[in-house]
Amino acid sequence: MWGKTTRGQRETAYQPQQELVFHPLLLHMIDTAEVARAIWRRALGASLRGRWARAWGVDVDSAEAAVACLAGSHDLGKASPPFQVKWASGATALQNAGLRFPRPIGTAPHGIVTASELPQILSAMGISRNVADHLSRAVGGHHGALPAYHDTELVSEVVSEVGDDDWKSMRKELFGRLAIVEDADPVLATLATLGDVPAWTLMCLAGLASVADWIASDLDSFPTEGRLDGALQGTLPSYRLHAEQRAQAAMDRLLWTSPPARNGRPAFQQLFAFSPNSLQQQIGELAVDLGTPSLVIIEAPTGQGKSEAALYAAHLLTKQQGRHGLYFALPTEATSNQMFRRVVRYLSKAYPGYPVNTQLLHGHAALSAELEALLGRSGSLLNPQGVGDEGATNEDATPNVLASEWFLPRKRGLLAPFGIGTVDQVLLGVLRIRHFFVRLFGLAGKTVIIDEVHAYDAYMITLLNSLLEWLAHMGSSVIVLSATLPAKRREELVQAFARGAGISEAAEHDHVSASYPRITWVTEGRPPRSASIPVDDTASRLIRLRWVSESDDPQGLERLGQSLDSRLLGGGCAAVICNTVAEAQRVFRALTPIFTSQDAGDGAPELELFHAQFPLCQRQEIERRVVSRFGKVGSEGVRRPWRAVLVATQVIEQSLDLDFDVMVTQMAPADLVVQRAGRLWRHPTTPRPAGPNDAELWIWQGHPDQDGAPSFPKGDLRVYDEYVLLCSWLALRNRDRLRIPDDVEGLVESVYSESDCPNGLTSEFSLRFRRAREVMLRHRDLYEVEAERRVVRVPAGAWELFMGERQLSEPEDDHVEVNAALQALTRIGVPSITAIILQGTENGPWFIPGEHRELDRNHRPDVDVVKRLLAWSVRISHHGVVRAMSGREGLPPSWRQSPLLRGCRVLLIDEGGLGRAGDWIVHIDPRLGLVIEDATS
Structure with missing residues (x-):
């Protein structure tokens, strides 16, 4: 039963160079299970492992075995006629062994077959059908979409999709051997006591299975072992040992491991090279008293060191709660770039001598000189078939802070132990796009810092509230930073996190009495609290x-x-x-x-x-x-x-x-x-x-x-x-x-209290005011409704995750800052496109400005060309130009194969910097930037 095939790209003991070879399905399942174990042990913090085990009613070692076996079973649906017939030689061998291929052959995706057929096998082990259904759908969604109930019911009703009883026996045998070799048999029987499983564990299982499959599909790390003319050498237990060693080597190459816990509490000055102010001291004292999960909201004027306070709190939470990393979310690419430098400096002091994997995550991160320097120290690239991207290299980096190229794509970037990037990347974790659960899994058990929350509109706040609920549900801690936060918005954040954490005491919390600047926090087992921050003389x-x-x-x-x-x-x-x-x-x-x-x-x-x-x-x-x-x-x-x-x-x-x-x-x-x-x-x-x-x-x-x-x-x-x-x-x-800070709170509350027009102004102004208020309320309601329509809510019951409405139809391209469709998912506002400025004409040669080498439009550009193209990209939000360019074909087909370029458009200019988009003249001026003028005036 084959799981992977490939043209022989390397000489092996089994086959000559160009022979079509295969990897048996059972061995790929074992590979994936062992990668899942390696991720569990090395990349997940003790806090998340313990929380997961308690949720399933077992000890940590048993939870590891169950998770590994279930992740390995993700491809069980490949043991079905629709999949096995895809390789003629393999199908012929199976027919010769007695398996029947019905006519016509079905077309069911193998992930949906897994979700349809695995529940029967798990139920036979004593697991309730409800729990078996949920676990099977989680691992069956490893290609990006969680199978809905109607999908799996449809497959189950059509016998030709899954094969006859011999095929069912084959699937049962495959899973049975996997469970035995992974020591999961007794553990799975223990799960029979579960009446339900928390939704967050299903999200993490789906994410873990997907990522483990990606890594186990890398041919360099897990070479093909199959041949049609003879049996495999050795036993399954001995193969498992090889798979375990390969999984560990792959994790080493990825630099994917949590930093070790350090004894003692590091001084603030040790991490940041300056003495803490009153805010930073107070945050340090608070952090050591917080449980898991926790929300901390810091409201203070700009320039008071909120970022360092948040990093210090995250460091202490990581140490005392057994966490395994952080993500620092900012509103823009520019702010992400600057914060990246600051976080890299902090990490080099926090984990001296230890290789810390750090990522910069936004659409143009590949052009960051700092990230490029880190990539130069990261070693070779692990590039599984179908999910890899080209990377980059450079000569120098902070000695112990490194980056792994495998994490560069945004859907994988949040998996890295430490990340800095735009808030869009985390908001995508709660939107109905492909592999949203990979993003959620990447955030589970981490500390997430969200900066400049006052800059978010009603649409983004609705997404943010859902994100906080999910993060709390998964045991993550969150630190929110803001210079000016209206009371109503602060209360929404507290309530959202409390719902996810199951903190009932927060329901009675309707205001914060401490004056601005303040810290507000909510943690398990306690009602929300707040405290004013003493203001240093330099802060006034x-x-x-x-x-x-x-x-x-x-x-x-x-x-x-x-x-x-x-x-x-x-x-x-x-x-x-x-x-x-x-x-x-x-x-x-x-x-x-x-x-x-x-x-x-x-x-x-x-x-x-x-x-x-x-x-x-x-x-x-x-x-x-x-x-x-x-x-x-x-x-x-x-x-x-x-x-x-x-x-x-x-x-x-x-x-x-x-x-x-x-x-x-x-x-x-x-x-x-x-x-x-x-x-x-x-x-x-x-x-x-x-x-x-x-x-x-x-x-x-x-x-x-x-x-x-x-x-x-x-x-x-x-x-x-x-x-x-x-x-x-x-x-x-x-x-x-x-x-x-004395006037800040009163000023902000007077603006966002949504009061009527004050007395003493003319009737004309009052009318203007009331109309503007009506428009604002209408827009806010529309934005909130639109956000609720797109968001993945924390379900009341796990079954809600697999309702039909959860079918994901948004684009898979994960470059939110480049792809206009994803951009519109995370932010409601003026539509925009990303244009690449090139010199040339539609049918003539194209050149990068300032260069004289003609660009090849018929071949996929290499990494160097992609970088040079992106260096001349610009975000355009002018409505007329966006409308004109949206109607154009976009990039040459060969260029769209590059994940960094997908979603971009080409704007052609002449040697003087002038171009045309519909009725608009576009000029690239060295001092003014992009200048747009009406060509008809």
Whole structure:
């Protein structure tokens, strides 16, 4: 009974080079079982192993044997006519042995056959049919979709799909031999006492079976052993020993193992090379008192070291709770890149001398120089057939922090012990896409840090609530970070985690009494609690507000520039934050005649533009330059200019450690205004120019109406709700200063309390306010409904996981930041596409800008070409261009074979940087980035 076939790609003792050879099904099942054991022992923490064993009512060793055997049984459905007939030589041998192939042969996928037929075998061992059904469906879903009830019932009703009694006997014999060789017979009988199994164990079993199958399918690690002209050498027990050794070697090559537990509690300063502040001290004291699982919400102003506090807490939780890693989720690729560097530094100190497997996870992670350096130290690539991707190499890396190329694809990336990347990667774990359970399995038992939660909209928050419920259900701990979090949202997070953890005490929890800044936590066996964080003197800041209105005349922006010029006569660094790329480009153009110096004292221009719509290679270079110019003075590579102005979008709003002397911001939601203000006078050690003794925030608004309320550009209203903008203006309009942290909580609550329009304003404004509120509520309801439709809920009973609605139809491509369809699953907003900028014409040769080698459109590009292509990718959200390019064919068919390029489009430009998309002219300008103009005007 064959399980795998391949053309002989290597010389073996059994067959010549080009002979078609095979691997017996039973041996592949043993291979997979042994890989599952290796993952269980080496990659899962003691906390998760113990929790799983208790859930199944057995000890840890027995749970290991049961999990290994069940994972190995994933391909039992291959012992059926629809699968065995696929190899003619094998089918002929089986016919000669007496097995009958009915006519016509069925087409049932072997995973569904496993889910249909394995329950009868398990039930015969005394396991209840309910539990047997659930376990079988979990392992039968190893190709990405959990078999639904109607799928397996359909197969069971058609005898030709699964074969006659001889085939049934064969399947029973295969499983019986697997159970014996894996010492699982007595353990499986013990499971007969279970009336049900928790849904989280089924998710982990499905994920573990899938991953073990991928690794066991690697021909280098598990070579073919079959031949049709003779028996295998040795016995099954002896083969199991070989499979065990191969599984261990594969895990070594993958660098997939949890770091060892260290004795003693490391000092904060030992891990981060500076003394802890009051927040970090308090978090350290709290972490040692938490149970499993736990949720911690940290609310504090920007610049207070929340990231280091979270890493320290995660480190202590890992040590005391037997956890096995963490994932740090951030809102954008840029913030993920910067956090990756910080986490790598932490890991090198936390696990000195130990090879720590770390991943950067987002659509363009392969272009990260830091990740590439780590990959250069990771050894050879384990690349199973059908699931591998090309990798990359470089020369140097932090000595003990390494990366394994096998984890690069996003569906596998969360399996790595340590990961840093976009929040989209974890949100995909609760969405109905293929292999969502692999992502959940990768997060089980880990500590997950979720940063900048205040930046998420109603749709993402609904997904996040479901994710928290699943993480708690699986025994994971979560640390949520936010500068400004409305009380209602905080309460939703607490309740979601408590539901997953089964913490009934949280149901009575309807408010948090501790004042901002605060820590809120919920852990098993206790009601939610909160505590205020003592504020260090350096954390308290007074920010003076100045309102700036842009007139209708063209000189409005020029006057803004002149005011900035006057403010910076004595030097200093200013930021102008705009809400859209088009607005940032308009401001940059207006300020260019005013700030003309090409050397701001650090060798770079006085005026610079930074937004997300530069080609990636240019954007990464700008990001590096921005951090080196406006980062923390004293940090490696930071050289502060004497006088400079950075015009930017929200790319500098979150997680980037930047420090400015004065800031201009377009009107934005009040919590984001506070977030932006966190980049003002951020570090007390930064030398300030002569002038005002306090930080200055200029709030720049459109031409006000008779109530003084600003008008909002159409582009702004595509980004933010008009209702929230109006509430923010009402909350800020009479202020001339902002005290941080004292004013933060009251300001945020006044915006998000969803109250009616205050008295004393004109009827026209009241009408505008009420209409905006109605639109906001309608959109919020729609987003929540849409999120609920797509999400995989924690089921009341395990059977709900296998209802027909769980059939997965979304695209399998796992590059969420590149693939527009997946992008729309994790974020509701303006549609966008990823375009690759190339020089050339539709029918002529194509070139990467700046290169003179013609690209081959007929062959799949190699790793180097893929990287160079992605370096010239840009995310486009302009509605007209997106609509025009979405109607195009996209990439050449050969290029779509690359998982890093799938989902991209090609935008062709001439040598002057000009291209066309429908009615729009697209220009790639070295200073402005992507410029889009109407070709019809």
